[in-house]
Amino acid sequence: MSTTATPRGLGPVLDTRVAPSSGARVVEAQMPDLLLTEEHSLCPGCGEPLAVRVFLEAITELGLTQQAIAVAGIGCYTAFSGSIDVDLVQALHGRAPSVATGVKRMLPDSVVFTLQGDGDMVNEGLQEVLHTAARGERVTCILLNNGVFGETGGHMTSTSVLGQRTKNTIDGRDAELHGYPILIGDLISRLEGVAYVARGSVHNAGAVARTKRMFRRAFETQTSGAGFSFVEVLTMCPTGWFVPTADGPGELQRTLGEVHVMGELKVDGKIKTTEELHDENVPRQREIEAKFAAGGLDI
Amino acid sequence: MTATTSSERVLMEGSEAIVRAAITAGCRFFAGYPMTPFTEVLEHSARLLPDVGGVCMNAESELEAVGMAWGAAATGARAATGSTGQGLSLMQESLSELTLAEVPLVVFNMSRSQGDYFQATRGGGHGDYRHIVLAPQDVREAIELTQLAFHLADKWRNPVLVYGDYLLAHTQEAVAIEARDFGALPDKEWAVDGSRSGSGWSATVTPLGVGKTGQRQFGQEGKAQYIATKLPLLEREVRFETGHVDDAETVIVAFGTPAKFVKYAIDQLRADGHRIGYVRPITLWPFPYDAVHAAAANARVVGSFEVSTGQLVDDVRIAVAGQAPVEHLGGVSTDGSGFGVGRLLDVDEVATRILALHRGEPQPPIPGYEEFTYELAAHQQEATP
Numbered sequence: 196m197s198t199t200a201t202p203r204g205l206g207p208v209l210d211t212r213v214a215p216s217s218g219a220r221v222v223e224a225q226m227p228d229l230l231l232t233e234e235h236s237l238c239p240g241c242g243e244p245l246a247v248r249v250f251l252e253a254i255t256e257l258g259l260t261q262q263a264i265a266v267a268g269i270g271c272y273t274a275f276s277g278s279i280d281v282d283l284v285q286a287l288h289g290r291a292p293s294v295a296t297g298v299k300r301m302l303p304d305s306v307v308f309t310l311q312g313d314g315d316m317v318n319e320g321l322q323e324v325l326h327t328a329a330r331g332e333r334v335t336c337i338l339l340n341n342g343v344f345g346e347t348g349g350h351m352t353s354t355s356v357l358g359q360r361t362k363n364t365i366d367g368r369d370a371e372l373h374g375y376p377i378l379i380g381d382l383i384s385r386l387e388g389v390a391y392v393a394r395g396s397v398h399n400a401g402a403v404a405r406t407k408r409m410f411r412r413a414f415e416t417q418t419s420g421a422g423f424s425f426v427e428v429l430t431m432c433p434t435g436w437f438v439p440t441a442d443g444p445g446e447l448q449r450t451l452g453e454v455h456v457m458g459e460l461k462v463d464g465k466i467k468t469t470e471e472l473h474d475e476n477v478p479r480q481r482e483i484e485a486k487f488a489a490g491g492l493d494i
Numbered sequence: 495m496t497a498t499t500s501s502e503r504v505l506m507e508g509s510e511a512i513v514r515a516a517i518t519a520g521c522r523f524f525a526g527y528p529m530t531p532f533t534e535v536l537e538h539s540a541r542l543l544p545d546v547g548g549v550c551m552n553a554e555s556e557l558e559a560v561g562m563a564w565g566a567a568a569t570g571a572r573a574a575t576g577s578t579g580q581g582l583s584l585m586q587e588s589l590s591e592l593t594l595a596e597v598p599l600v601v602f603n604m605s606r607s608q609g610d611y612f613q614a615t616r617g618g619g620h621g622d623y624r625h626i627v628l629a630p631q632d633v634r635e636a637i638e639l640t641q642l643a644f645h646l647a648d649k650w651r652n653p654v655l656v657y658g659d660y661l662l663a664h665t666q667e668a669v670a671i672e673a674r675d676f677g678a679l680p681d682k683e684w685a686v687d688g689s690r691s692g693s694g695w696s697a698t699v700t701p702l703g704v705g706k707t708g709q710r711q712f713g714q715e716g717k718a719q720y721i722a723t724k725l726p727l728l729e730r731e732v733r734f735e736t737g738h739v740d741d742a743e744t745v746i747v748a749f750g751t752p753a754k755f756v757k758y759a760i761d762q763l764r765a766d767g768h769r770i771g772y773v774r775p776i777t778l779w780p781f782p783y784d785a786v787h788a789a790a791a792n793a794r795v796v797g798s799f800e801v802s803t804g805q806l807v808d809d810v811r812i813a814v815a816g817q818a819p820v821e822h823l824g825g826v827s828t829d830g831s832g833f834g835v836g837r838l839l840d841v842d843e844v845a846t847r848i849l850a851l852h853r854g855e856p857q858p859p860i861p862g863y864e865e866f867t868y869e870l871a872a873h874q875q876e877a878t879p
Contacts (some may be wrong), residue, residue: 201528202601202824225766228692229692231694232707236810260691261600261688261689261691262688263689263691263692264686264687264688264691266565273704276700276702277698277704277705277711278707279694279696279707279708280691280692280693280696280706281688281691281696282686282687282688282690282691282696282697282698282701283599283642283686283696283697283698283700284564284565284597284698284699284700285698285699285700285704286561286564286565287587287588287591290557290558290561290564290588291559292561293553293558293562293564293567294561294562294564294565294568294595295552296558296561296564296565297523297525297561297562297563297566297568297569297573298569298686299565299572300523300551300562300565300566300570301522301549301565301569301573301648302687302688305687305856306688322555322558323558326506326554326558327515339639346760406624411787417621434637477544486615489866
């Protein structure tokens, strides 16, 4: 970093006449416009900051900044309520979709989205998101799905996969005892008022890019007035999954991602089930794995 | 009749008058879930709000009703929700947190009895909070207090509850509905509208004490302390009515529609020469402790008439502070459905009870109690010490 002496000899100060060194430039260039600070209080390896970043970028790219209003649920991601530069209403656990409904009905030209986790949306507030979807409310509900109550330290949610070890399913989620995971996107996609449903992920760069396209489509769906839009994002939670930080993406792919399969579940009225996505994705995945095993990818 | 405002008196049931009063006060959003005797408030809202460009949501549950109204109020719009006490029980988590979030929501309780007094004044929800609670005695007063409710909610950024009942909601009175000016209010610069997003000064409406990076941070403790220092100021809004208290040997305290029966009975007893007076709290919180205390200073006995097992009587005892004995005069009384007006709410019944207290005679039994008196089983009999 270059420094220079002030004319009056007050000692070296930063020279602001020249561009900062590359490291500082990278931080500045990489931080989304709608983020007030690059700091966050979530765990290393958490996928939620990535998901937040992606929808903030989508809002900016679509030029919707000055219409955007967030309604936050209660979970780890609530920590972003102070650092995302978007008007925000904090809702109670599970109640964000109805609060978003009230906001949107009073401000029909705004772009209203909820920010909820699987514990918030699929456990505590399942009826809220379903009713809001069935009403065809012109809002976008965002689900950050990590299959675990992260904020309490790793407990089973309604999206936890069978066999998943959590602090209250210590021997793994057992269907006999704990029931089956809810594929929330499939529930929502079947409702008439729903225009767009997608399930993304942030476990690798390709998934992040694909998820951003999903957010763009969802917000465009909202501004077009077509109906309710929904984006689920699978996020890593190495802390709540009890795996090393660097294993988060792999663990996501092996467990959560095998059940809550990535893809678009409803586009232009056409519904695709998670099962169908699975049938499409898995052979492709196996093919890639086979190519890897055979000595490299030819892409 | 389509116009909301009317300077001519029109025969109108209480629920319609309340909705028209709310609209006249600028209410543009209502969300509710049907439940007797609140249902007509929802019906009239659904019918009348669209005419003025407003929105009425048929919420899928009380939880969603209060959530929707929360969101609407967070945009700065005047918004309301409501139910019976039962439905309000479902809303309590929100009704508590709304106070911390400083969302100026108006809430109607068309109750099934006066047994929601504790729910209204002590808070049925968690944590440290108070709502201003207005208790109209009739349709005419309900119009004024509904309009006042929206003003007070905005003035203090605190929820305001209007406590009515079956009788209020379903009684027709000849009333005029005109806009009232309660004074200037500050701009709602705290409200969200999206326009400040991306400016570095976006708005946050939250019970959690979180401010945007660079803005004031309350923190959880700070926000609770901030509210704690606001609550004493709300006590300035105390409202009450007194009658014949100056020389009263017996003072009766009553609120809501039963208070109108009490006042009528006392006027008649006065005409017969009995020195009896009354205090009618119009705000149940803040409670008119000083007014009740002053009225009791020279009284022989104080009675609390309420259609419940005795909840208001607690506040009356706090207010009287031992200056005179305090008796609970009322009891549980509804129609067969459990929603409506019972046999106790009758001027002769009320007058008989007040006169018995005045004369130091035992209270007559509550109609129905003799048939349904709880009887101790043999194994429950305790030896008398």
